[in-house]
Every structure is written in structure tokens, then in C-alpha cells.
Amino acid sequence: MTDQALDLGGSDRADAVRPGSGDRFHGRQRELKSLHADIERAGLDTLAGRKAARARVLLIAGRPGSGRTALAEELAGQLADRYPDGILRVRLAEPGGPPVPLDEAARRLLGDLGIASPPGAGDDELTEMVRGALAARRVLLLVDEAHDAEHVDLLLPDNPDCLVVAVSDGPLTGIPGVRPCTLGGMDAKSAIELLTAFTGEVRITVDPQAAEIVAEECGGQPAGLILVGGWLAARPGSSVADAAKRLRALPDDGDQPRGARPLARAFRLVYESLSPPAARTLRLLALAPAGLADAHTASALAGCSVSAARTMLEGFAVLGLLRPAGDGFEVPGCLAPLLRAVVETSERPAEVQLARARMLERTVRRLQACRAITEPEGSPARRKLAGLPRALRFPSVAAADEWLRSNRPVLLASARLAVDDGELDTLARRLVAALVRALAAHQGTEAAAPDLYGLHQLVLDVAERRGLHRERAAALLNLGDLDARSGRTHDALARYRAALDAGRTANDAYATGRAMESVGGAHQELGDWQRAADWYGRALAQRQARGERADEARLYGRLGTVHTYAGRYGEALRSWRAAAAGHRRLGDVSAQARALSEVARVQEYAGRPEESLHTCREAVDWARQAGDVRLQAALELRLADTLDRLGDPAAARLHRLASERLLGTEASTYEIRSPSEGD
Incomplete structure (x- = not known):
């Protein structure tokens, strides 16, 4: 009998083929009965009169293709009513492929629980967060592709009211009390x-x-x-x-x-x-x-x-x-x-590489379209978006946001694979950059920080492999910033110092200056005022040599801050006055007013209330010119406090009333009045 090849791309595909023909669960009744019996069977702790310390673990072991995951899902569906906090699913390996990084698996579980995970956190911290979150819940945790018993053990809830159903090729040695159900062929x-x-x-x-x-x-x-x-x-x-x-x-x-x-x-x-x-x-x-x-x-x-x-x-x-x-x-x-x-x-290997390159290029273009849809109408990004094929574009911001959210695991896996490949580093860098921009545009840098941390680490890997010192400096600075925001100041300091070395090697003035300022910021966070002032001074000297006036004024302000913390009020006053002068030359009236307010603060700390009063009044005038109502109100309160200390309560009361009036005026700007009130 001759057999004609199936042409799935044509209109003559067999009508008899219907989706979902084998979706219904078949057989395995003996195995299901055994699993239910294992759940009801008392554990060793119970027999010894002790309460179990951890969740019970059921293991469904079998060869790929034996229906082990389907059996686990069927069991979970039958037990769903017993676990009011729901069923959680996590996969510890990609289909037939490499393991999923444990931190990524833990982040997915935390995301399903509605818990934000800190960027850059390690496996131990994240798995501890998972266990802590499950300690107060009654859930069924389904762990698929559980090849590594240690990873499963790190995710086990310290809660006997939870149940873990693990799916694996073989036994999970090292986890006590595991009850295995080994699958063979169906009857x-x-x-x-x-x-x-x-x-x-x-x-x-x-x-x-x-x-x-x-x-x-x-x-x-x-x-x-x-x-x-x-x-x-x-x-x-x-x-x-x-x-x-x-x-x-x-x-x-x-x-x-x-x-x-x-x-x-x-x-x-x-x-x-x-x-x-x-x-x-x-x-x-x-x-x-x-x-x-x-x-x-x-x-x-x-x-x-x-x-x-x-x-x-x-x-x-x-x-x-x-x-x-x-x-x-x-x-x-x-x-x-x-x-x-x-x-x-x-x-052929060349054809495989070409296909992979086409796939990565398509992903890059989709990510670019995903970000461009968030830009205003008429912007260069939207005009570029209009030139893309219709199949690559998104009809709305909501559609792009949903695509990015639902495809996030695939996109992150794509970035990892592209970097691991090692032969397509240019495309890998473009892919990571496009993914970073899309995540930041749709989620914001704070919400996307856990993913951004891993992506910046991928950029660092490529930069170190290719000797790209400028990109290495940029990746280290980004990672350092995320470490600093997460409270890992010592880690951030090490990143910033490495970025400084990379910036100097690349002769990148921006990266070098940025790294010096960041090193100063890390020392400031650690309370080392002398080193912070030293590094801010180095960054300031570089900005002055390059004529970067805005950065110069800002760094004078940072120097003034650390000198104030260190109690060096004379140096603090000189720095803040230089900052105010710099902002005045730039025409930034609001920043000038804020710098003068800091001058007044330092003068007060130094025990010079009359000078503080004079400077504060000058700052109020500049704040009024800048239209900065909140700053003006805050300065009026400072004036009131200073006048109280100088023994003039009547004048102090007037300034407090002025502050209240300013804040009330600002609030009324946003007041919504009903139509009847205007009649």
C-alpha cells in the first residue's frame, strides 16, 4: 500500500485529525489508588508520636513518555479540594534539556504566590523565601522534571499540611520519607x-x-x-x-x-x-x-x-x-x-546556526516592537514601528504587555541560550539589550529588577568573553546599582571598583567618572565619610576637567552631604555654596534654592542661627521664583523653627501660617469640586 506524505502546510490536511483527541486521562487507576493510599498512610513521625516537620513527598518515577506528568496532574486535580491555597507548579528542567537555574525556579514560585523577589538574591535566600511563604499556606506543590534531589529538598515546605508531588526519571535519594510510584507501561x-x-x-x-x-x-x-x-x-x-x-x-x-x-x-x-x-x-x-x-x-x-x-x-x-x-x-x-x-x-551545522540566528533576530524585532508601542504617537520609535511587517507589530500597549508577560520565561531562556551558544554574541547582546528595554518600558525598572539583574549578568559574561571593556564597565555599574538598592553595599562596592578598572582600560571617561561617584556613594552608605569625600572629590575633578557643569554642581552637593555627616561644617558650607553657584550659572533656580536650603541647614548645625536665618530667607525667594511650593513651605517651617530658637515666637507663628497656606494652596490645585459648588 503506498503512503502519501502528510503535508501539514496545505489545505488538504486530513479532516479526521482533531485537536485534543487524546487529552482525556486514560488508565493508571491502580497507580492512582496507590498514591491516594500513600497520602493516607501514617508517616514515621506520626507512628513515633511526633508531628511531621515537613511536607510529605510523593514521587512519580518513570521513563519520559510514560505519562508520569499526566498522572501527577490527574492526582493534583483529584486532590485540589484538600488544598485551599491552590496548586503550585514548577519545572526544574527544560523539556528534555538542561536544568532550569534554581533561582529562576524559585522566582517563578514566588511570582505565583504574589511575592516580589529581591534582585540578585542567591539560591539559598530565594528558596528560604519559598519555604517561608509556604509555611503559612496549605498548597500542593507539583515539581516536574525533578532530576536533582538537592534542588527538590531546598524547595520542600516546612509545613506538614502541604503535599509535594515530584516527577522524575528515577529515585530521589537523599530526601527522607519519599514514597515512590514507579510507572511501567499501561495495561x-x-x-x-x-x-x-x-x-x-x-x-x-x-x-x-x-x-x-x-x-x-x-x-x-x-x-x-x-x-x-x-x-x-x-x-x-x-x-x-x-x-x-x-x-x-x-x-x-x-x-x-x-x-x-x-x-x-x-x-x-x-x-x-x-x-x-x-x-x-x-x-x-x-x-x-x-x-x-x-x-x-x-x-x-x-x-x-x-x-x-x-x-x-x-x-x-x-x-x-x-x-x-x-x-x-x-x-x-x-x-x-x-x-x-x-x-x-x-x-548541516551552518544551517542550524542560520536557523538559530533567524530565530534570535525575529525575537529582537518583536521586543523592539513591544517597547516601541509604549512610546508617544509621532515619536521616532513609533514611526519605525509603523515600518515593520504587520505580523511583528502589536495592536495596543495592553497586547504587547500581555505578550511580554506570558512569554517572559521563554525570552529569558532565549537570552541564556544565545549567550551560552558563544557563536552569536552580537545577536545575543542585541537580544539582551532589547529585552532590558522592553521590561523597563512595560514593568518599570523597580518591578523588573530581578530579571534585569540576570540579564546584566549575561551582558557581563559576553563582555568578559569578548574583551569588551566598555560593555563590561556598563554591566558592572548596572549590577552594582541593583546590589546597592537591595542593601548589598559591599557587593556593590566591589562591582563599582571593577567597573572603574574596566572604564579606565576602555578609556571611557563617562564610565570612569560614574564608577568613581558610585564608589563614593557606597562608602557613604557604609558611613565611611572620609573615603566617600575622597572619591567624590576625584569624580568632581574629572567633571571639572571635562567642563561638565551640571555634574559638577551635583557632585559639590554630594560632597556637602558627606562633610555635613562628618561634622566638617566649614567644608560642607564651601561645597554647598559651590553647588548653589553652579546651579545659578546653569539657570536651575529650583536646584539653587535647594542648595541654599542646605547651606542654611549646615549654618544652623554650626551654631550660626542668624546666618542661617538670612540664607533661609534667600532660599525662600529663589523657591518662590522657581514655583516650587513644597520647598517654599518646608523653608517657611525652617524659618519658624529658627525664629523660635532666636526668641521671636510671633514671627515664627507667621511663617508657620505661611507654610500651611502654601500647602493648602497646593492641595486645592488638585481639589475636585462638584458642579453645584460653583453655583
């Missing part, structure tokens, strides 16, 4: 039921023996049965015996473990039935970051149109080669190694 009856969901009952009824042979050839593995079922559903004219015959005819790969061979044969049955363009698109999905792909990713990898890619992805999903995930599709973890093996044998 014949359940396997045939799963196959029937794709083929319909007629084809099974007419040849039940062939159905049993197919189940046996697939090793009873649900993933293999779904693939064969999809193959049969796409061929209404083929019998189950045809599938059995073809499966038996496919040779085994001697390099594979015996238990993995049935799934490999089922995959080859479907893969070899695809048309060449569809087969190439499928195997290139092995390059998709985190195993997740939408139409844009598939289009870029295969070099086809977005609509054609979308059609092929939908076809792959109904054949069991992909499964829906959000707005896109996910490569099942059991198939990812098979796809990678096909890529290695079917694609």
Missing part, C-alpha cells in the same frame, strides 16, 4: 482505550488483535500510543494492522536503551510520514528555547511565512508531536532528544 485495556480515542471504535473492533500488537509495540507508553493514534487519525483509510506492520518493520536504534526504543519507533513512524518542509520545521523546533514555540518562532526557524508555520504547528499538535501551551505549543520532553538527534543527522 492493554487502557492502552487500547487511548488508541480508540484517536481511531474511533470501528477500526479497533474489526481488528482487536492488531490493536493489542500496536499497544505492545509501543511498550504501553502513552506518548507512543498518542503518536500512532495521531498517525491513524490522519489516515482514515489505513487500518490498525497497517500501523502495527509499519511499527514492526522499523529497525531499532542499537544506541538507545531498550526501554526507549518503542517511543523512538512511534516517533519515526509519524516523522517519516511528513512532507519534507513539515519534517524540517518539526526537527528545527528542537532549537526553540525552553521547548516552547509559537508561529513566529517556527516561521523564523524554518524560513516560512507566519501563517504557514501556524498551520504546521496546529497539525503537529493534533498528531501528538506537540502539545498546546499558552498562545503557542510545547515540545514534549520525551520527544526533545529525538528531535535533536534528527537535527544532528539531517541538518
Whole structure:
């Protein structure tokens, strides 16, 4: 019987293929009963009369493709009512690929709990936050792809009211009290039921023996049965015996473990039935970051149109080669190694690298469009956005924001993979820069700080690998700023010093000056006023040599601050007066008024109240000219306090009334009056 290749990109795709044919859970009733019994069974602590200190851990172990995750999800669904605080899910490895960094997994859990994670925090701090958050909740934690027992142990809640269901290839040695449930193949009856969901009952009824042979050839593995079922559903004219015959005819790969061979044969049955363009698109999905792909990713990898890619992805999903995930599709973890093996044998390395470059370039353009939509109408960014193809643009800020939010894990994984690749560093740098700008535009730098920290670290990795000293300085400064905001001042100081060295090596005056000022700021935060003043002085000298007057005035102010803290009032007055003079030359009246207010403060500290009174009045005049109502009101209060100390309570009362009047005027500016009040 001749077989025609499936063309998933054409309109003649078999109508019999329908999404979700095998979505319903089949079989595994014995395993479910055993898992429920394990939950009810008393643990060792209970038998000893002690309350359990931690959550109970159930382990579902099995080979990829055995339906272990589906069983875990079915169990979680049946137990959902027992855990009022919900079900949390975390994956510790990408589908069939490398481990997910533990800090990223912990951040995802904290995000699901609505808890902000500090930028730059390490694994220990983040996992402790997870355990602390779960200590007061009753949740079911489903840990998928739990290959590392130590990582699972770090996430275990110190709360016996929680339950952890872990999914792994094998035993999680090192975690006490784990109750394992090891999966083999499905029983014949359940396997045939799963196959029937794709083929319909007629084809099974007419040849039940062939159905049993197919189940046996697939090793009873649900993933293999779904693939064969999809193959049969796409061929209404083929019998189950045809599938059995073809499966038996496919040779085994001697390099594979015996238990993995049935799934490999089922995959080859479907893969070899695809048309060449569809087969190439499928195997290139092995390059998709985190195993997740939408139409844009598939289009870029295969070099086809977005609509054609979308059609092929939908076809792959109904054949069991992909499964829906959000707005896109996910490569099942059991198939990812098979796809990678096909890529290695079917694609030249240069073609693989070109496909990866196309995918990264498409991601960069999508991120640029995502950021540009936040710019005002008529801005250069919006004009550039209008020139992009319609498929790359976003209809609204809300749509772009939702895309960025839902694709955040994929985008971060894409950035990590691009940097780890090492051959596409230019694209990797562009991707990270575009992602940083998009996150800052949509979330703000404070909210996006945890992600920005990791992205700046990636920039630093590339800069150190390529000897890009200017970019290394910029990355170190950004990381230092985030460390400083998180209270890790010593870490920030080390970053700033390294940035200073990199800036000097690159002969980058801006980075050097910025680093010196930041070193001074770190010493100021640590209370080392002498070193802070020394570094501010170095930064000031550089700004003066370059004629950067605005920065010069600002640094005089920073010097005045640390001298004031150190009690060196004479030097503080000189610095603040220089700052006021600098702002006056620049025409910044508001900043001049603020500098003069600091001069008045220092004069008061130095025990010169009459001079402070005179300077404060001058500052009030400049604040009035600048229209800075809040500053003017604050200065009026300072005048009142000074007059009280000088023994003039009547004048002090007048200035307090003036302050209250100014603040009341400012409030009335924002007052909303009803129409009736104006009548």
C-alpha cells in the first residue's frame, strides 16, 4: 500500500485529525489508588508520636513518555479540594534539556504566590523565601522534571499540611520519607482505550488483535500510543494492522536503551510520514528555547511565512508531536532528544546556526516592537514601528504587555541560550539589550529588577568573553546599582571598583567618572565619610576637567552631604555654596534654592542661627521664583523653627501660617469640586 506524505502546510490536511483527541486521562487507576493510599498512610513521625516537620513527598518515577506528568496532574486535580491555597507548579528542567537555574525556579514560585523577589538574591535566600511563604499556606506543590534531589529538598515546605508531588526519571535519594510510584507501561485495556480515542471504535473492533500488537509495540507508553493514534487519525483509510506492520518493520536504534526504543519507533513512524518542509520545521523546533514555540518562532526557524508555520504547528499538535501551551505549543520532553538527534543527522551545522540566528533576530524585532508601542504617537520609535511587517507589530500597549508577560520565561531562556551558544554574541547582546528595554518600558525598572539583574549578568559574561571593556564597565555599574538598592553595599562596592578598572582600560571617561561617584556613594552608605569625600572629590575633578557643569554642581552637593555627616561644617558650607553657584550659572533656580536650603541647614548645625536665618530667607525667594511650593513651605517651617530658637515666637507663628497656606494652596490645585459648588 503506498503512503502519501502528510503535508501539514496545505489545505488538504486530513479532516479526521482533531485537536485534543487524546487529552482525556486514560488508565493508571491502580497507580492512582496507590498514591491516594500513600497520602493516607501514617508517616514515621506520626507512628513515633511526633508531628511531621515537613511536607510529605510523593514521587512519580518513570521513563519520559510514560505519562508520569499526566498522572501527577490527574492526582493534583483529584486532590485540589484538600488544598485551599491552590496548586503550585514548577519545572526544574527544560523539556528534555538542561536544568532550569534554581533561582529562576524559585522566582517563578514566588511570582505565583504574589511575592516580589529581591534582585540578585542567591539560591539559598530565594528558596528560604519559598519555604517561608509556604509555611503559612496549605498548597500542593507539583515539581516536574525533578532530576536533582538537592534542588527538590531546598524547595520542600516546612509545613506538614502541604503535599509535594515530584516527577522524575528515577529515585530521589537523599530526601527522607519519599514514597515512590514507579510507572511501567499501561495495561492493554487502557492502552487500547487511548488508541480508540484517536481511531474511533470501528477500526479497533474489526481488528482487536492488531490493536493489542500496536499497544505492545509501543511498550504501553502513552506518548507512543498518542503518536500512532495521531498517525491513524490522519489516515482514515489505513487500518490498525497497517500501523502495527509499519511499527514492526522499523529497525531499532542499537544506541538507545531498550526501554526507549518503542517511543523512538512511534516517533519515526509519524516523522517519516511528513512532507519534507513539515519534517524540517518539526526537527528545527528542537532549537526553540525552553521547548516552547509559537508561529513566529517556527516561521523564523524554518524560513516560512507566519501563517504557514501556524498551520504546521496546529497539525503537529493534533498528531501528538506537540502539545498546546499558552498562545503557542510545547515540545514534549520525551520527544526533545529525538528531535535533536534528527537535527544532528539531517541538518548541516551552518544551517542550524542560520536557523538559530533567524530565530534570535525575529525575537529582537518583536521586543523592539513591544517597547516601541509604549512610546508617544509621532515619536521616532513609533514611526519605525509603523515600518515593520504587520505580523511583528502589536495592536495596543495592553497586547504587547500581555505578550511580554506570558512569554517572559521563554525570552529569558532565549537570552541564556544565545549567550551560552558563544557563536552569536552580537545577536545575543542585541537580544539582551532589547529585552532590558522592553521590561523597563512595560514593568518599570523597580518591578523588573530581578530579571534585569540576570540579564546584566549575561551582558557581563559576553563582555568578559569578548574583551569588551566598555560593555563590561556598563554591566558592572548596572549590577552594582541593583546590589546597592537591595542593601548589598559591599557587593556593590566591589562591582563599582571593577567597573572603574574596566572604564579606565576602555578609556571611557563617562564610565570612569560614574564608577568613581558610585564608589563614593557606597562608602557613604557604609558611613565611611572620609573615603566617600575622597572619591567624590576625584569624580568632581574629572567633571571639572571635562567642563561638565551640571555634574559638577551635583557632585559639590554630594560632597556637602558627606562633610555635613562628618561634622566638617566649614567644608560642607564651601561645597554647598559651590553647588548653589553652579546651579545659578546653569539657570536651575529650583536646584539653587535647594542648595541654599542646605547651606542654611549646615549654618544652623554650626551654631550660626542668624546666618542661617538670612540664607533661609534667600532660599525662600529663589523657591518662590522657581514655583516650587513644597520647598517654599518646608523653608517657611525652617524659618519658624529658627525664629523660635532666636526668641521671636510671633514671627515664627507667621511663617508657620505661611507654610500651611502654601500647602493648602497646593492641595486645592488638585481639589475636585462638584458642579453645584460653583453655583
